Amino acid sequence: MLQALRDARFRLTPQRMAICRYLSETRVHPTPGDIYQAVHEQFPTISRATVYNTVAVLKELGEIIELPSAAGDSVRYETDLAPHVNLTCTRCGRIFDIPLENIDDIFEMIDARTDFYLENIHIEGYGVCPECQKALKQEEVE
Amino acid sequence: MLQALRDARFRLTPQRMAICRYLSETRVHPTPGDIYQAVHEQFPTISRATVYNTVAVLKELGEIIELPSAAGDSVRYETDLAPHVNLTCTRCGRIFDIPLENIDDIFEMIDARTDFYLENIHIEGYGVCPECQKALKQEEVE
DNA sequence: CTCTTATTTTAGAATACTTCTAATTTTAGA
DNA sequence: TCTAAAATTAGAAGTATTCTAAAATAAGAG
Ligand SMILES: [Mn+2]
Ligand SMILES: [Mn+2]
Ligand SMILES: [Zn+2]
Ligand SMILES: [Zn+2]
Numbered sequence: 001m002l003q004a005l006r007d008a009r010f011r012l013t014p015q016r017m018a019i020c021r022y023l024s025e026t027r028v029h030p031t032p033g034d035i036y037q038a039v040h041e042q043f044p045t046i047s048r049a050t051v052y053n054t055v056a057v058l059k060e061l062g063e064i065i066e067l068p069s070a071a072g073d074s075v076r077y078e079t080d081l082a083p084h085v086n087l088t089c090t091r092c093g094r095i096f097d098i099p100l101e102n103i104d105d106i107f108e109m110i111d112a113r114t115d116f117y118l119e120n121i122h123i124e125g126y127g128v129c130p131e132c133q134k135a136l137k138q139e140e141v142e
Numbered sequence: 143m144l145q146a147l148r149d150a151r152f153r154l155t156p157q158r159m160a161i162c163r164y165l166s167e168t169r170v171h172p173t174p175g176d177i178y179q180a181v182h183e184q185f186p187t188i189s190r191a192t193v194y195n196t197v198a199v200l201k202e203l204g205e206i207i208e209l210p211s212a213a214g215d216s217v218r219y220e221t222d223l224a225p226h227v228n229l230t231c232t233r234c235g236r237i238f239d240i241p242l243e244n245i246d247d248i249f250e251m252i253d254a255r256t257d258f259y260l261e262n263i264h265i266e267g268y269g270v271c272p273e274c275q276k277a278l279k280q281e282e283v284e
Numbered sequence: 285c286t287c288t289t290a291t292t293t294t295a296g297a298a299t300a301c302t303t304c305t306a307a308t309t310t311t312a313g314a
Numbered sequence: 315t316c317t318a319a320a321a322t323t324a325g326a327a328g329t330a331t332t333c334t335a336a337a338a339t340a341a342g343a344g
Contacts, residue, residue: 011291011340032330047294052331068210068266071217072302074330087258098255106248110267113240116229118269125252127260153311153320174302189323194302214331216301 004061018042019054023064023079029086029095031074067095067122086122089129091136096129146203160184161196165206165221171228171237173216209237209264228264231271233278238271 001020005012018039028034036051055077058064065078067086076095078086083103087096103123111118128136143162147154160181170176178193197219200206207220209228218237220228225245229238245265253260270278 013292013340015293045294047296048330049295049332049334050293053292066213068212070208070210072329075213085252085263087252087256087260089258090261096256096258098252100252100255106265110227110229110240110242110265113242114229114238114267115272116231116238116267116269117275118229118267119232120269121227121265121267123248123252123263123265125256125258125260125263127258127262130257133259155311155321157322187323189325190301191303191305191324192322195321214300 001058001063004063005057008061010057015039015043015046015050016054018046019051020058023058023077026079029067029076029078031076033074035077085125087125087127087129089132090126091128091132094129098125143200143205146205147199150203152199157181157185157188157192158196160188161193162200165200165219168221171209171218171220173218175216177219227267229267229269229271231274232268233270233274236271240267 001024002012002017005016005020010016019035022035022038023030026034026038030038032048032051032055035055036046036048039046039051055064055066059066059077063081065081067076067078069075073093080097083100085098085100085103087098088094089096100123103121106123107118107121110121143166144154144159147158147162152158161177164177164180165172168176168180172180174190174193174197177197178188178190181188181193197206197208201208201219205223207223209218209220211217215235222239225242227240227242227245229240230236231238242265245263248265249260249263252263
């Protein structure tokens with residue numbers, strides 16, 4: 001990620017390095033707010049604008065992927081570039097990763113059916129995570 | 143769509159009927175703003191709140207699907223409930239529909255790999271539509 | 285190492301989308 | 315026709331994102 005910034009002749013500021021470090025360590029599909037909060041602990045002066053600017057650059061460079069979001073919610077960033085399925089729990093909002101070997105085949109299948117210049121595909125699932133299933137059953141009892 | 147409202151004991155107001163008519167005739171994956179604008183021509187007094195309230199009800203009833211959106215953009219609504227792939231043109235923003243017969247198989251495949259209670263999946267593609275491909279080539283020449 | 289300049293950061297303003305509020309109107313049914 | 319619950323409305327409030335312009339700084343030249 002840092003190397004990509006360097007190669008593209010972006011300056012390696014401490015803020016950018018901290019954002020990149022957080023992004024490469026997290027597994028939570030963070031929102032800009034999550035990133036701001038995390039980096040703010042090391043850089044109490046960091047601005048939200050810097051977070052938005054930096055993710056815009058990283059997205060442009062293909063180092064992270066912007067995941068679309070539901071009405072009113074904040075966007076989230078995907079840091080795992082390996083093709084996989086994101087499962088969103090509609091109760092707690094967490095996103096879980098599921099590997100799926102034949103995503104490339106699905107891509108080809110779609111590509112064959114359109115005149116689009118197809119760049120990439122996303123597959124998302126929606127449902128209730130195991131933990132929330134338990135919680136819901138518990139609520140029912142009460 | 144109207145029948146679903148009736149069955150669920152929601153009142154059939156003229157505003158709701160106009161919104162439903164627009165939704166069942168459009169092919170454009172409209173935003174709340176699109177809906178407001180269209181219905182506003184017949185109901186100059188309609189409020190944005192009514193549009194948001196109505197799509198919330200229709201979504202709850204499963205009559206429309208809320209499509210997530212990119213940072214800053216408005217959410218869009220899917221009115222075609224048959225499983226299909228939405229291709230978004232990253233240049234003009236339009237969404238195109240592509241049928242894909244084995245979406246159910248993909249659902250099963252994902253369902254088999256997780257403890258989620260899986261409710262549904264979305265497959266989206268991103269790229270450049272044929273029209274915009276032409277436009278881009280044209281720009282290059284200049 | 286110092287200087288210079290283009291890049292980057294910053295705080296806060298501006299904008300856009302969505303949700304909320306409380307008063308008014310309307311619907312459906314008695 | 316009357317009533318009560320439901321729905322609509324305008325605008326306020328809330329939240330996410332983008333913009334702005336001044337100040338700070340990174341990186342390369344000398
Ligand atoms: Mn993921
Ligand atoms: Mn569609
Ligand atoms: Zn959950
Ligand atoms: Zn296009």
